[in-house]
Amino acid sequence: DADVTQTPRNRITKTGKRIMLECSQTKGHDRMYWYRQDPGLGLRLIYYSFDVKDINKGEISDGYSVSRQAQAKFSLSLESAIPNQTALYFCATSDSGGLQPQHFGDGTRLSIL
Amino acid sequence: KNEVEQSPQNLTAQEGEFITINCSYSVGISALHWLQQHPGGGIVSLFMLSSGKKKHGRLIATINIQEKHSSLHITASHPRDSAVYICAVRASGSRLTFGEGTQLTVNP
Numbered sequence: 281d282a283d284v285t286q287t288p289r290n291r292i293t294k295t296g297k298r299i300m301l302e303c304s305q306t307k308g309h310d311r312m313y314w315y316r317q318d319p320g321l322g323l324r325l326i327y328y329s330f331d332v333k334d335i336n337k338g339e340i341s342d343g344y345s346v347s348r349q350a351q352a353k354f355s356l357s358l359e360s361a362i363p364n365q366t367a368l369y370f371c372a373t374s375d376s377g378g379l380q381p382q383h384f385g386d387g388t389r390l391s392i393l
Numbered sequence: 394k395n396e397v398e399q400s401p402q403n404l405t406a407q408e409g410e411f412i413t414i415n416c417s418y419s420v421g422i423s424a425l426h427w428l429q430q431h432p433g434g435g436i437v438s439l440f441m442l443s444s445g446k447k448k449h450g451r452l453i454a455t456i457n458i459q460e461k462h463s464s465l466h467i468t469a470s471h472p473r474d475s476a477v478y479i480c481a482v483r484a485s486g487s488r489l490t491f492g493e494g495t496q497l498t499v500n501p
Contacts, residue, residue, distance in 0.1 A: 321493065322492055325488060325489075368434055370436060382438065384437070386434060386435040387434040
Protein backbone atom coordinates (compact mmCIF):
# COMPACT_ATOMS: atom_id res chain seq x y z
CA ASP A 281 0.00 0.00 0.00
CA ALA A 282 1.15 3.53 -0.74
CA ASP A 283 2.45 5.59 2.17
CA VAL A 284 0.45 8.62 1.04
CA THR A 285 -2.92 7.91 -0.58
CA GLN A 286 -5.00 10.46 -2.42
CA THR A 287 -8.62 10.03 -3.45
CA PRO A 288 -10.00 10.44 -5.98
CA ARG A 289 -7.23 10.05 -8.57
CA ASN A 290 -9.25 11.81 -11.22
CA ARG A 291 -12.31 14.05 -11.05
CA ILE A 292 -14.23 16.00 -13.62
CA THR A 293 -16.86 18.38 -12.35
CA LYS A 294 -18.75 21.56 -13.16
CA THR A 295 -18.20 25.15 -12.16
CA GLY A 296 -19.80 25.98 -8.81
CA LYS A 297 -19.69 22.49 -7.39
CA ARG A 298 -18.13 21.71 -4.02
CA ILE A 299 -15.23 19.29 -4.25
CA MET A 300 -13.30 17.47 -1.56
CA LEU A 301 -9.95 15.82 -2.14
CA GLU A 302 -8.79 13.44 0.54
CA CYS A 303 -5.34 12.43 1.68
CA SER A 304 -4.33 9.78 4.17
CA GLN A 305 -0.87 8.68 5.23
CA THR A 306 0.69 5.73 7.01
CA LYS A 307 4.08 7.38 7.56
CA GLY A 308 3.22 8.65 11.03
CA HIS A 309 4.38 12.11 9.96
CA ASP A 310 3.12 15.20 11.76
CA ARG A 311 3.35 17.54 8.79
CA MET A 312 1.04 17.44 5.78
CA TYR A 313 0.81 19.66 2.71
CA TRP A 314 -1.43 20.32 -0.25
CA TYR A 315 0.12 21.54 -3.52
CA ARG A 316 -1.20 22.24 -6.97
CA GLN A 317 0.82 21.79 -10.13
CA ASP A 318 0.18 23.75 -13.30
CA PRO A 319 2.13 23.51 -16.56
CA GLY A 320 5.10 25.87 -16.53
CA LEU A 321 4.63 26.91 -12.90
CA GLY A 322 5.95 24.06 -10.80
CA LEU A 323 4.29 23.03 -7.56
CA ARG A 324 2.73 25.72 -5.41
CA LEU A 325 1.74 25.35 -1.78
CA ILE A 326 -1.96 25.76 -0.99
CA TYR A 327 -2.16 24.87 2.71
CA TYR A 328 -0.05 23.03 5.23
CA SER A 329 -0.51 21.60 8.69
CA PHE A 330 2.15 20.86 11.28
CA ASP A 331 -0.18 18.92 13.56
CA VAL A 332 -3.87 18.24 14.11
CA LYS A 333 -4.59 21.67 15.61
CA ASP A 334 -2.41 23.63 13.22
CA ILE A 335 -3.51 24.93 9.80
CA ASN A 336 -1.53 27.46 7.75
CA LYS A 337 -2.13 29.18 4.44
CA GLY A 338 0.38 28.68 1.68
CA GLU A 339 1.07 30.76 -1.41
CA ILE A 340 -2.30 30.29 -3.10
CA SER A 341 -4.96 29.51 -0.49
CA ASP A 342 -7.79 31.66 -1.92
CA GLY A 343 -10.72 29.51 -3.01
CA TYR A 344 -9.58 26.54 -0.94
CA SER A 345 -10.07 25.27 2.60
CA VAL A 346 -8.60 22.33 4.48
CA SER A 347 -9.39 20.09 7.41
CA ARG A 348 -6.93 18.05 9.46
CA GLN A 349 -9.27 15.42 10.84
CA ALA A 350 -6.52 13.32 12.39
CA GLN A 351 -2.77 13.02 12.24
CA ALA A 352 -3.14 10.72 9.26
CA LYS A 353 -5.80 12.64 7.32
CA PHE A 354 -5.73 16.02 5.59
CA SER A 355 -8.51 16.98 3.18
CA LEU A 356 -8.67 19.85 0.70
CA SER A 357 -11.98 21.45 -0.29
CA LEU A 358 -12.95 23.70 -3.15
CA GLU A 359 -16.12 25.35 -1.90
CA SER A 360 -17.27 26.56 -5.31
CA ALA A 361 -15.03 25.23 -8.05
CA ILE A 362 -13.97 27.46 -10.94
CA PRO A 363 -12.22 26.49 -14.20
CA ASN A 364 -8.86 28.01 -13.24
CA GLN A 365 -8.67 25.51 -10.39
CA THR A 366 -8.18 22.81 -13.00
CA ALA A 367 -4.81 21.33 -12.07
CA LEU A 368 -2.95 18.35 -10.69
CA TYR A 369 -3.14 18.33 -6.88
CA PHE A 370 -0.61 16.65 -4.63
CA CYS A 371 -0.66 15.82 -0.95
CA ALA A 372 2.67 15.39 0.82
CA THR A 373 3.95 14.59 4.29
CA SER A 374 7.17 15.15 6.20
CA ASP A 375 8.43 14.49 9.68
CA SER A 376 8.66 17.30 12.21
CA GLY A 377 12.43 17.16 12.40
CA GLY A 378 12.77 18.27 8.81
CA LEU A 379 15.46 15.69 8.32
CA GLN A 380 13.55 13.57 5.85
CA PRO A 381 12.32 14.46 2.39
CA GLN A 382 8.69 15.01 1.73
CA HIS A 383 6.66 12.00 0.62
CA PHE A 384 4.12 12.64 -2.09
CA GLY A 385 0.85 11.02 -3.02
CA ASP A 386 0.22 10.02 -6.62
CA GLY A 387 -1.79 13.14 -7.33
CA THR A 388 -5.40 14.00 -8.14
CA ARG A 389 -6.14 15.29 -11.62
CA LEU A 390 -9.03 17.73 -11.27
CA SER A 391 -10.86 19.24 -14.23
CA ILE A 392 -13.46 21.98 -13.74
CA LEU A 393 -15.71 22.50 -16.74
CA LYS B 394 12.72 35.99 -11.21
CA ASN B 395 11.82 32.68 -9.59
CA GLU B 396 13.64 31.73 -6.42
CA VAL B 397 14.52 28.38 -8.03
CA GLU B 398 15.61 28.22 -11.65
CA GLN B 399 16.24 24.99 -13.53
CA SER B 400 18.00 24.45 -16.82
CA PRO B 401 17.38 23.20 -19.34
CA GLN B 402 13.59 23.16 -19.40
CA ASN B 403 13.62 20.30 -21.90
CA LEU B 404 16.34 17.80 -22.66
CA THR B 405 16.43 15.01 -25.21
CA ALA B 406 19.24 12.46 -25.11
CA GLN B 407 20.21 9.17 -26.67
CA GLU B 408 20.40 6.07 -24.54
CA GLY B 409 23.78 5.81 -22.85
CA GLU B 410 24.51 9.53 -22.77
CA PHE B 411 25.65 11.36 -19.63
CA ILE B 412 23.01 13.88 -18.57
CA THR B 413 23.27 16.99 -16.41
CA ILE B 414 20.37 19.04 -15.09
CA ASN B 415 21.12 22.28 -13.27
CA CYS B 416 19.39 24.14 -10.46
CA SER B 417 20.19 27.64 -9.22
CA TYR B 418 18.51 29.32 -6.28
CA SER B 419 18.57 32.81 -4.86
CA VAL B 420 17.87 32.33 -1.15
CA GLY B 421 19.74 30.80 1.75
CA ILE B 422 18.66 27.23 2.22
CA SER B 423 18.91 24.43 4.74
CA ALA B 424 18.46 21.66 2.18
CA LEU B 425 17.85 21.00 -1.49
CA HIS B 426 15.75 18.20 -2.91
CA TRP B 427 15.76 16.51 -6.29
CA LEU B 428 12.47 14.87 -7.21
CA GLN B 429 11.40 12.72 -10.13
CA GLN B 430 7.91 12.93 -11.57
CA HIS B 431 6.88 9.95 -13.66
CA PRO B 432 4.77 10.31 -16.81
CA GLY B 433 1.75 9.15 -14.82
CA GLY B 434 2.20 12.07 -12.42
CA GLY B 435 3.57 10.42 -9.28
CA ILE B 436 6.46 12.19 -7.54
CA VAL B 437 9.29 10.46 -5.74
CA SER B 438 12.16 11.95 -3.82
CA LEU B 439 15.58 11.15 -5.27
CA PHE B 440 17.93 13.10 -3.03
CA MET B 441 17.96 15.51 -0.16
CA LEU B 442 21.29 17.22 0.35
CA SER B 443 22.72 20.18 2.17
CA SER B 444 26.37 19.90 1.14
CA GLY B 445 28.72 17.95 -1.07
CA LYS B 446 27.59 15.07 -3.18
CA LYS B 447 25.30 12.05 -3.00
CA LYS B 448 25.15 9.03 -5.27
CA HIS B 449 22.46 6.42 -5.78
CA GLY B 450 22.97 3.95 -8.57
CA ARG B 451 23.39 5.92 -11.80
CA LEU B 452 22.25 9.16 -10.22
CA ILE B 453 24.59 11.72 -8.68
CA ALA B 454 23.58 14.98 -7.04
CA THR B 455 25.97 17.76 -6.11
CA ILE B 456 25.50 21.06 -4.38
CA ASN B 457 27.67 24.16 -4.02
CA ILE B 458 26.26 26.23 -1.19
CA GLN B 459 28.49 29.24 -1.87
CA GLU B 460 27.43 29.40 -5.51
CA LYS B 461 23.79 28.50 -4.72
CA HIS B 462 23.85 25.82 -7.37
CA SER B 463 23.10 22.12 -7.62
CA SER B 464 23.39 19.58 -10.41
CA LEU B 465 21.76 16.24 -11.01
CA HIS B 466 23.73 13.85 -13.19
CA ILE B 467 22.54 10.63 -14.77
CA THR B 468 25.19 8.27 -16.08
CA ALA B 469 24.48 5.72 -18.82
CA SER B 470 21.00 7.11 -19.37
CA HIS B 471 18.16 4.78 -20.26
CA PRO B 472 14.68 5.35 -21.70
CA ARG B 473 13.16 4.53 -18.30
CA ASP B 474 14.90 7.65 -16.96
CA SER B 475 12.48 9.73 -19.04
CA ALA B 476 10.59 11.88 -16.55
CA VAL B 477 10.34 15.40 -15.20
CA TYR B 478 13.10 16.20 -12.71
CA ILE B 479 12.26 18.84 -10.15
CA CYS B 480 14.58 20.81 -7.89
CA ALA B 481 13.15 22.14 -4.63
CA VAL B 482 14.77 24.13 -1.84
CA ARG B 483 13.95 24.39 1.82
CA ALA B 484 14.64 27.85 3.19
CA SER B 485 13.02 27.50 6.61
CA GLY B 486 10.97 24.89 8.41
CA SER B 487 9.98 22.16 6.02
CA ARG B 488 8.25 24.28 3.38
CA LEU B 489 9.66 23.76 -0.08
CA THR B 490 9.98 26.11 -3.04
CA PHE B 491 9.97 24.27 -6.35
CA GLY B 492 11.56 24.82 -9.71
CA GLU B 493 9.46 24.38 -12.82
CA GLY B 494 11.06 21.07 -13.65
CA THR B 495 13.15 19.69 -16.49
CA GLN B 496 11.47 17.34 -18.94
CA LEU B 497 13.97 14.61 -19.85
CA THR B 498 13.39 12.29 -22.78
CA VAL B 499 15.86 9.48 -23.39
CA ASN B 500 15.49 7.81 -26.77
CA PRO B 501 16.54 4.23 -27.42
